Amino acid sequence: MADTDRHVLVVRNLATTFRTERGIVRAVDDVSFDVPTGGKVGLVGESGSGKSVTALSILRLIDDPPCRIERGEVLLEGRDLMKLPERELRRVRGDRVAMVFQEPMTSLNPVMTVGAQIVETIRAHRNESRSQARDRAVHLLRRVGIPAPETRVDAWPHELSGGMRQRVMIAIALSCSPRVLIADEPTTALDVTVQAQVLELLDEVRRESGTATLLISHDLGVVASFTEHVVVMYAGRVMETGPVRDLFHNPGHPYTQALIDGLKALTRPDEQGPFAPRKLPSLPGRAPDRTSLPRGCRFQDRCARVFDACREQEPGMRSIAADHAARCWLVGGESI
């Protein structure tokens, strides 16, 4: 699986903890997945599932203390980022792997023009003159669909709308042609019609430049329509991973099943007749308290199919088909 020729990014047994007043929280707990070269992978989970901390841990962008990467490997083009000295890591961030954050309002520097922010990134990694870098900034802004890039290059972030700022963020992320783009909820703060534009843009970029994309989202619908492979996280754990079609047609984990049911009930494809409000399938309860996790499966208290074994011991990832596995005792296959 961990073959670094086919996979530009390989994450193995990543574990990150938070120190809190109430004890140690295992925010990311033994997380493993691969991103194929030029591929598109989705990381889905609810708030607190550890998906964003996973992204930040990959780039070692978390504050230590209170957070700490306990162990794991992150192989980017075969090189383990966990072992790189900070100086070398800084050369990788923004160059080989770049990130787009959720909040286009807060992730741009308000006292620098958008052009200056792109130029800064280019010049941090490439030996280019100011005017060369500026030309490239204009080109990048045009590339991400910003109208009149020759003038917008001198615009301040507050002069742009949310969708335009997110495009600028993508332009900065693309400035050094990274091999991997990590997009953490890139469309959550945007309106639906603008969301569609930004997803379209991300996919276009991937197709044209071969940049692999790791899309992090709470919305399985967004992930399903955009990615090829899905990783489902719950309470710090990977619960299921598989190709998007297999996952939808044959979900192995009851949690994945519940997410899909919820999504299907909301979209109600071809319903006929007059409308009456109808209740939606819902999961009871809430995600477990992370400072005192139950013994056994972390989903047990919300699971409709829970049985004795689930309360005794937590299952490992069990194989369903090639590339498709789930952390559930109900899945027949071998532990992997």
Added chain:
Amino acid sequence: MTQPEQAGGPGASTTEAGTAPAGKHRALLQVERLSKLFPVRTSLFGSPRLVQAVDNVSFYIRHAETLGLVGESGCGKTTLGRVVLRLVEPTYGRITFEGRDLTLLSQRQLRPFRRQMQIVFQDPYASLNPRMRVGDIVAEGIRIHDLARGRSGVRDAVARTLESVGIPADAMNRFPHEFSAGERQRIGIARAVAVRPSFLVCDEPVSALDVSVRAQVINLLIDLQQGQRMSYLFISHDLSVVRALCHRVAVMYLGRIVEMGPTERVFAQPRHPYTRALLSAVPVADPDRHRLRIVLEGEPPSPLDPPEGCAFHPRCWKNDHAECMARIPTLTETEPESHHRVACWHPEA
């Protein structure tokens, strides 16, 4: 301000957008030609300009009915929800609630209506006072409107209300920060329904919640509506939630309603190009079903500088008609008696 061609005066005929059918489906709330203008200072000097946040909006809501109000940020849907409750004063227009015109009432005369009209906010973190215990948050309205006798009476009423939203009664001694987002939203709903209102404005009540918790809260709203015959104005940018919950839908764009009708009709046969684009932008549940996605060019225009004519024409794919650029289309019924209305010069078939 360009006024649209209007078929008749307010409430002149049953085809007028704001008029409910007579008889047993009498409207609880009727809003006619409601507008809200805000003064906005665009420069340090010079007089403020007016922004029309809500522009000539008419609709009705029947008893025990939910009207979904859909639109993107900045379209005026939140302002409309607040103007209807007179939390923000309207600039023009009429709001008739149970037969009384609320815009003519003084704040004092409005008080009994305040009990009947409540609101649930989007952000369950910001909308509950962090220094008040849950019990006091829920009891406040009960005390103000004198709905229970004595301390034990209030306590019982609070306990019953909390239990009706699925929160154990012993939560009343705790503080909001001890609860999850979904539980806080239930507490926000408990605060609103504690005074037994007949009308609730729900302003994006599930947008801040996780998918699995979102369904719980939607189900609670459905239960409460059926149990207490409440009417909702359900404001949301999420069409799939609106489809699950709302009897009728109104689509807003730049301060105006551009399409309104029974949910099943609007979803099956959207007539306004904007509604079509919105519907096509909703991600599909099935990765095999690749729907034709209409990706709109550009972004919603600024209400400070609205386009001439139809506000949607700069983003519309059938905008090469003179009237689209010149005149604002009126909201008119697509077929008689369908209650499906669209404001477009060249509606979709």
